[in-house]
Amino acid sequence: MHHSILFVHAKATSIDALVPVGKIAASLIFLAMIIGPGMASAAITYDEVSQGDFSDNFSSPTDLGTLDLGSNTLSGESTAGSTEDLTIPEAPDYPDVDVDLWTLNIAHGQYLNQIVLTSYSNDNPFGHTGGTGGIPGGGSFFAVQMGSEITVTIPDGSSLLGGTLIGVIPGAQETDNVLDDLGSGMFSTPPFNVPLFSGP
Amino acid sequence: MDTEYTLDFQVSTIPEPTSAAGLGVIAMLISLRSRSRTKLQLKHTTRI
Numbered sequence: 251m252h253h254s255i256l257f258v259h260a261k262a263t264s265i266d267a268l269v270p271v272g273k274i275a276a277s278l279i280f281l282a283m284i285i286g287p288g289m290a291s292a293a294i295t296y297d298e299v300s301q302g303d304f305s306d307n308f309s310s311p312t313d314l315g316t317l318d319l320g321s322n323t324l325s326g327e328s329t330a331g332s333t334e335d336l337t338i339p340e341a342p343d344y345p346d347v348d349v350d351l352w353t354l355n356i357a358h359g360q361y362l363n364q365i366v367l368t369s370y371s372n373d374n375p376f377g378h379t380g381g382t383g384g385i386p387g388g389g390s391f392f393a394v395q396m397g398s399e400i401t402v403t404i405p406d407g408s409s410l411l412g413g414t415l416i417g418v419i420p421g422a423q424e425t426d427n428v429l430d431d432l433g434s435g436m437f438s439t440p441p442f443n444v445p446l447f448s449g450p
Numbered sequence: 451m452d453t454e455y456t457l458d459f460q461v462s463t464i465p466e467p468t469s470a471a472g473l474g475v476i477a478m479l480i481s482l483r484s485r486s487r488t489k490l491q492l493k494h495t496t497r498i
Binding site: 294317318319320321322323324325326327328329330354356357359360361362363364365366367368369370371372373374375376390416417428 | 452462
């Protein structure tokens with residue numbers, strides 16, 4: 251069985267259709283994580299600066315292999331571009347939007363128990379306002395989907411296991427564990443049922 | 451680029467459940483110890 255987690259890192263949006271309170275300007279990250287039979291491996295350490303840009307192809311996320319016991323760190327850079335309203339279906343495909351998409355495996359007998367946001371910084375070069383009642387620069391959208399590719403269409407979050415904003419909102423800032431925030435219900439209805447994220 | 455981030459995915463081993471066989475051994479040891487104490491008490495009573 252495969253579970254996919256999508257983190258799209260694109261920029262700030264008006265995603266009020268998915269957000270219960272107002273509009274939030276946010277960067278968007280999609281991580282596609284596959285929980286499947288994984289081979290034993292060394293700890294994953296991936297840095298976009300030295301190892302290349304994460305995929306922005308929703309059908310073919312960057313495959314990072316199998317997570318090792320302990321820490322596995324991923325560092326990336328992204329931008330939401332000039333388009334603030336990502337509820338436009340084509341928005342994630344705009345050329346100035348840089349999303350980060352990847353897949354991960356978890357080995358048999360192991361499980362993902364934390365996702366810690368160890369560092370985070372962002373600015374708002376396009377002056378996104380967050381829309382009416384929104385929060386300019388409200389963070390980055392971080393979402394999870396089952397499967398080996400990302401099929402979600404913003405603002406329809408029905409295919410997501412869950413999603414949240416990371417980086418700015420209290421409880422999902424630097425040094426915080428953001429795994430539990432995926433289940434907050436911010437971007438999924440009914441609230442995200444956080445799976446065990448364990449290997450088969 | 452307007453956002454930089456690092457995420458640390460922390461993986462642990464799924465804890466092994468306590469086996470039924472292990473629980474059985476513990477229960478048997480407790481039972482034997484309890485019977486031994488009973489015998490000692492009976493022996494002591496006989497001497498009195």
